[in-house]
Amino acid sequence: AQSVTQLGSHVSVSEGALVLLRCNYSSSVPPYLFWYVQYxxxxxxxxxxxxxxxxxxxxxxxxxxxxxxxxxxFHLTKPSAHMSDAAEYFCAVYSSASxxxxxxxxxxxxxx
Amino acid sequence: xxxxxxxxxxxxxxxxxxxxxxCEQHMGHRAMYWYKQKAKKPPELMFVxxxxxxxxxxxxxxxxxxxxxxxxxxxxxxxALQPEDSALYLCASSQALGDxxxxxxxxxxxxxx
Numbered sequence: 001a002q003s004v005t006q007l008g009s010h011v012s013v014s015e016g017a018l019v020l021l022r023c024n025y026s027s028s029v030p031p032y033l034f035w036y037v038q039y040x041x042x043x044x045x046x047x048x049x050x051x052x053x054x055x056x057x058x059x060x061x062x063x064x065x066x067x068x069x070x071x072x073x074f075h076l077t078k079p080s081a082h083m084s085d086a087a088e089y090f091c092a093v094y095s096s097a098s099x100x101x102x103x104x105x106x107x108x109x110x111x112x
Numbered sequence: 113x114x115x116x117x118x119x120x121x122x123x124x125x126x127x128x129x130x131x132x133x134x135c136e137q138h139m140g141h142r143a144m145y146w147y148k149q150k151a152k153k154p155p156e157l158m159f160v161x162x163x164x165x166x167x168x169x170x171x172x173x174x175x176x177x178x179x180x181x182x183x184x185x186x187x188x189x190x191x192a193l194q195p196e197d198s199a200l201y202l203c204a205s206s207q208a209l210g211d212x213x214x215x216x217x218x219x220x221x222x223x224x225x
Contacts, residue, residue, distance in 0.1 A: 032212045043116075043202055044155065044216040051212070090154055094212040098168070102154035 002027040002093045004074075006103035014111045019063075019078040021106050023091030026072065032094035033074045035065055036102075039087045047089075050074060061085070086110045116217035118203050124223045127193060133220045135186040135203030143167075143209040144186040146178060147202040149219070155202055161186060162209040193224045 007022040025031055035047040048059025055067045065076045074091060091103040116137045125131050135144065143162045147155035160168035161180040175197075177189040186203055200221050204214040 034212075036216075041221065043118075043218040044204075046213065046215075049213065098160070098209050099157055100212075100214060105152070105154050 002031060002095045002101055004091045004093045004101060004103040006091050006106050008106055010107045012109040012111060013081045015083055016080050019081045019085065019108065021076040021089050023074045023103060024072050025074060025093055027093060034092040035076050036090045036092060037087050081110050083110050116203055116205055116215050118217040118220050120220060122221045124225065126225050130191045133188040133201055135217055136184055137205040138184055139205065141205035141207050142183060143206045144180060145204040145214060146188055147204065149200040149202055167209055195224050198222055198224045
């Protein structure tokens with residue numbers, strides 16, 4: 001069965017600093033992996049997805065993620081944080097049962 | 113049109129009320145989903161419809177009754193809910209069941225008194 005684990009329920013960075021949100025996956029088959037963002041009182045927006053075409057995936061709003069099979073990781077990064085990046089971020093994996101399995105989420109706070 | 117719309121945005125209901133949540137998409141998607149999201153938790157899948165037929169029911173209590181009247185619309189009928197059912201209800205759609213990319217609506221914030 002596929003699953004994802006997000007390390008750190010809350011990450012706080014200064015404006016302009018590197019953002020790193022961690023996600024590790026478990027899957028017996030090549031996974032489809034996603035990062036979603038949820039702003040307060042809103043639905044989920046897809047940031048990026050990995051579907052095996054390229055290990056470095058670029059998404060919207062300057063985010064990118066790198067798929068590392070050897071580390072079973074799919075960490076999300078952004079070189080320079082902006083105040084508008086403050087939100088909840090979910091890593092997710094598409095399961096063989098036609099379902100998206102979400103991680104527990106990481107709340108990103110940005111310090112001025 | 114690449115949007116999934118949901119109405120109402122907010123809903124407050126008593127435990128004896130009957131209400132419905134609505135979801136609409138005009139992307140030609142044939143799979144539609146209902147999720148429930150409690151505060152500070154990830155979304156949890158409730159129901160999946162494929163070609164207007166219920167495909168997955170994640171053992172949801174019968175006080176939640178989904179309906180897919182056509183390929184663009186998805187309803188969630190609510191009756192005799194409990195306060196613990198208060199949550200954000202999210203609708204999503206994908207091109208087909210088995211397509212891994214889902215598009216989410218903004219959700220309906222439900223409060224049960």
